[in-house]
Amino acid sequence: MSDVSEVKVVIVVKGERVIVGVKSPDCDPVMSSFEGGLPAALERVPALVDQAQQQWDSNPRYPKADLPAEPEPAKPAASRARQTSASPPAQPSWF
Numbered sequence: 001m002s003d004v005s006e007v008k009v010v011i012v013v014k015g016e017r018v019i020v021g022v023k024s025p026d027c028d029p030v031m032s033s034f035e036g037g038l039p040a041a042l043e044r045v046p047a048l049v050d051q052a053q054q055q056w057d058s059n060p061r062y063p064k065a066d067l068p069a070e071p072e073p074a075k076p077a078a079s080r081a082r083q084t085s086a087s088p089p090a091q092p093s094w095f
Contacts, residue, residue: 007049011041020044022052027060 012019018041023029032044032087 007052009045009049011038011045013038013041020048022049024052024056025058027052028062030055 006025008023010019010023012021016034016035016037017033017040019031019033020041021029021031024077031047032048034040034044
């Protein structure tokens with residue numbers, strides 16, 4: 001079993017739908033969603049905490065995503081730069 005010293009359990013009940021989440025510092029959360037109410041959620045908490053601790057023992061963090069490189073920002077057009085350097089109109093534009 002894991003040596004996790006702190007575990008946070010969050011239970012969200014919306015009508016007949018329940019979401020239970022388990023989180024620990026330096027570990028990604030483990031979540032479960034099912035039909036039922038608060039009594040059903042409380043029955044499932046110990047098993048979900050055990051499942052989370054087993055997952056954290058083998059891999060506390062989800063694998064990093066291989067994201068594409070960010071594109072370079074577009075260079076402003078020269079004509080736009082000339083427009084911004086001109087003096088502002090005498091009367092403010094409201095629209």
